[in-house]
Amino acid sequence: MNLGMTALELARIQFAFTVSFHIVFPAISIGLASFLAVIEWRWLKTNDPVYRDLFKYWAKIFAIAFGMGVVSGVVMSYQFGTNWSEFSRIAGSVTGPLLTYEVLSAFFLEAGFLGVMLFGWGRVGPRAHFFATLMVAVGTCISMFWILSSNSWMQTPQGFSYENGIIVPEDWFAIVFNPSFPYRLAHMAAAAFLVSALLVLATSAWHLLKGRRDTLVKTSFSMAMWLLLILAPLQIFIGDMHGLNTLKHQPAKLAAMEGHWETNKEGGMPLYLFGIPDMEAEETKYAIGIPNLGSLIMTHTMDGEVKGLKEFVPEERPNSTVVFWSFRIMAGLGMLMILLALAGLVLRKNQKLYENKWLQRFAVVMGPSGFIALLAGWFTTEVGRQPWLVYGVLKTKDGLSPVSAEQVGLSLIIFVVVYCVVFGIGIYYMFKIMHKGPEFVYSQPELHADSEVIQASKRPLSSVEDELDSSNSQSTTTASNSQEHDK
Template sequence: MSLGLTALELARIQFAFTVSFHIIFPATSIGLACFLAMLEWKWLRTQNPIYKDLFKYWIKIFAVAFAMGVVSGVVMAYQFGTNWSEFSRIAGSVTGPLLTYEVMSAFFLEAGFLGIMLFGWGRVGPKAHFFATLMVAIGTCISMFWILSSNSWMQTPQGFSIENGIIVPTDWWAIVFNPSFPYRFAHMAAAAFLVSSLLVVGTAAWHLIKGRRDELVKKSFSMGLWMVLVTSCLQVVIGDNHGLNTLEHQPAKLAAIEGHWETNRDHGMPLLLFALPNMETESNDLEIGIPNLGSLILTHSVDGEVKGLKDFAAEDRPNALIVFWSFRIMVGLGMLMVLLSLTALWLRKKGVLYESSWFHRFALIMGPTGYIALLAGWVTTEVGRQPWVVYGVIRTKDGLSHTVTADQVGLSLIIFVLVYTVVFGAGIYYMLRLIKLGPAFSTPLDAVQDTGPGHFKTPLRPLSAVEESIETTDPSAQNSKEKPHD
C-alpha cells in the first residue's frame, strides 16, 4: 500500500489532503458567521424582513459548513499523534498549549451559543439571539487567531530555547505574536471573508441568470459585492506587507515564489510573469518578466538586492516550481476579484447591476475562485516552508514518527480518500443543492407555533437546522408565492 512512495512522502500527502478538505469549511463558516451577524444587526435596526429571510437561508449553509469543519478538524488533529509524533514530542510544549487555548476559548464559546443561534428563534428575545450570533462570529475569529498563531510560529519561531533536544517556551508573548503572525492573521481573515462573500455573490448570480429579480437575490448580490470590493482591495495591501515580511524572515521561500536563482547584486530583479523553475539545473527553463519591477516591489528600489535560491544550500530550498505557480494562481485570482468588484461599482453607477447578464455569468464563474485562491495560498505557505516543519529548527523528516511505515500510511491515506470522498462529497453536494434552491420569502422566524404533539420538534444537531427536502423541492416553484416586502 506504499504506492512506491516513502512514509515521509505519504505522510505529507495525507496531511495535505486532510488539511485541504478541512480549511475550506472553517473559511466558509468564519465569513458566513460574520455575514449572519451583519444580517441580523441590519434586521434589528431596520425591521426589514428581507434581512431576516436572508438570515434564515444562509444559516442553513453555515450549519452544514460548521458541522463538516468540526469533523474534518478532529480527524486532522489525530495525525499529530500517528504520523508526526516526533514533531509533537519536540515542539508539543508550544503547539499543544496554543491548540488547547483555541479549544478552551473559541470552541467552547461557539458551542455554548451555537444552539441558540441555530434554534433559538421564538425561544429567546431578538437581542439575546443577536448576542448569540455575535458570540459565534467572534468565536470563529478567535479560533482563527489561535490556529494562525500556531502555524505562524512554525513559520517564524521565536520565544523558546532548546533543552535536551526539546523546544521549551521562554516567552509566550513572543511565541503568540511572532514576527509573521499579524500578517498571516490579517491575510487569512481577508481570505475567509472573500471566500464567503464570493459564495454569496455566486449564489445570487445563479438566480439572477435564472431570471429572479426579487429583493432577496438583489440584496444578496449587492451585499456580497460590497464585501468583495472591500476585502479584495484590502488583501492587496495586506499581501504586499506579508511579502515584505517573508523577504525578511523566510528569504528562501520568497526566492522560490519569485523564481529567483541568482542574487542581483549589480542590477534590478525582474518580476517574472511566467517561468518554469528547474530544481535540477538551478535555473528557469523559460521565463517572461518585467525588468526591475521585482526589486521595486520588494525593496522599493529599482536596483534593490534580493537573495537568490543559490545563496541557500540545495537541501534547504523549497520546490520552486510548485511555489512559483501556486503563488501566481492566488495572485491572479485575487486580481480578478478586484476586477469583479470594480466592474460591479461601475455597473452600479450606470444603474444596470441587476440587468447585465454578462456580468452575472462572470460573477457565477468567480463564485468558487475564493476556495481555489485559498488553497493555492496555503500551498505557497506550506510548501514554501519546506524542508522545515518548524522553520530553521526542525526538519520535516525529523518530525515523522519513527515507527510508522509506508504501508501503514499508504493504507490510511487510501481509506481517508474513500471516506472523505463519500462523507464530504455528500456534504458539499448538500450545500450545492441548498444554493440551487436559493433564499425564499417566509413567515416571520419568531412566529413559532406548536400546533400539537409531534408537530414541532427541536433539532438536536447543526445539520438538523436544514429542514427542506433538497431532492424534491422545485426551486422555481419555491418562490412562486413570493410576496413583496417594503
C-alpha cells in the same frame, strides 16, 4: 502499500490532503458567521424582515460547513500523534498549549451559543439571539487567532530555547505574537471573508440568471458585491505587507515564489509573469518578466537586492516549481476578484447591477475562486517552508513517526475514500440548498401561521430540513412581492 513513495512523502501527502479538505469549511464558517451577524444587525436596525429571511437561509449553509469543519478538524489533531509523533515530542510544549487555548476559548464559546443561534428564533428575545450570533462569529475568529498563531510560530519561531533536543517555551508573548503572525492572521481573515462573499455572490448571481428579481436575491447579491469591493483590494495590500515580512524572515521561500535564482547584485530583480522553475538546472526556463518590478515590489526601490535560491544549499531550498505557480494562481485570482468588484461598481452606478448577464455569469464562474485562492495560498506558505517543520529549527524528516510507507499508504487510501464519500455528500447537500435559493418566510407573514413562523427545531440538522427536490418554483410567486433594495 507504499505507492512507490517513502513514508515521509506519503505522510506529507496525507496531511496536505486532510488539511486541504478541512480548511475550506472553517473558511466558510468564519466568513458566514460574520455575514450572519451583519444580516441580523441590519434586521434589528431596520426591522426589515427580508434580512431575517436571509439569516434563516444562510444559517443552513453555515450549520453544514461548521459541522464538517469540526469533524475534519478532529482528524487533523490525531495525525500529530500517528504520523508526526516526533514533532509532537519535540515541539509539543509550544504547539500543544496553543491548540488547547483554541479549544478552551473559541470552541467552548462557539458550542455554547451555536444552539441559540440556530434554534433560538421564537424562544429567546431578538437581542439575545443577536448576542448569540455575535458570540459565534467572535468564537470563529478566536479559533482562527490561535490556529494561525501556532502555524505562524512554525514559520517564524521565537520565544523558546532548545534543551536536550526539546523545544522549551520561555516567552509566551513572543511565541504567540511571532514576527509573521499579524500579517498571516490578517491575510487569512480576509481570505475567509472573501471565500464567503464569493459564495454568496455566486449563489445570488445564479438565481439572477434564472430570472429571480426578488429582494432576497438582490439584497444578497448587493451585499456580497460591497464586501468584494472592500475585501479584494484590502487583501492585495495585506499580501504585499506579508511578502515584505517573508523577504525578511524566510528569504528562501520568497526566492522560490519568484523563481529567483541569482542574487541581483548589479541591477533590479525582474517580476516573472510566466516561467517554469527547474530545480535540477537551477534556472527558471521560458521566463517572461518585467525588469526591475520584482525589486520595486519587494524592496520598494528599483534596484533593491533580493537573495536568489542559489544562496541556500540545495537541500534547504523549497520546491520552486510548486511555490512559483501556487503563488501566481492566488495572485491572479485576486486580480480577477478586483476586476469583478470594479465591474459591479460601474454597473451599480449605471443602475444595471441586477440586469447585466455578463456580470452574473462572471460572478458564477468566480464562485469557486475564493476556495482555489485559499488553497493556493496555503500551498505557497507550507511548501515554501520546506524542508523545515519549525523553520530553521526542526526539519520535516526529523518530525516523522517511526512508521512504514505501507502503513501510511494504506491509511492515505482510506482517508481519500472516506473523505470523498462523507464530505462529498455534505458538499452535495450544500449545493442543493444553494440551488434552491432563499425563500420568503418572515417577510410574507400572511402566508404562514404564527406557530410556523417561530417554529424551532428539535434536532440539530433539522435546521436544514427543507425539501430539496423542488426547484425554484417560488420565484414566480415572490417576484411580484419584491421590493427595491438597490444598494
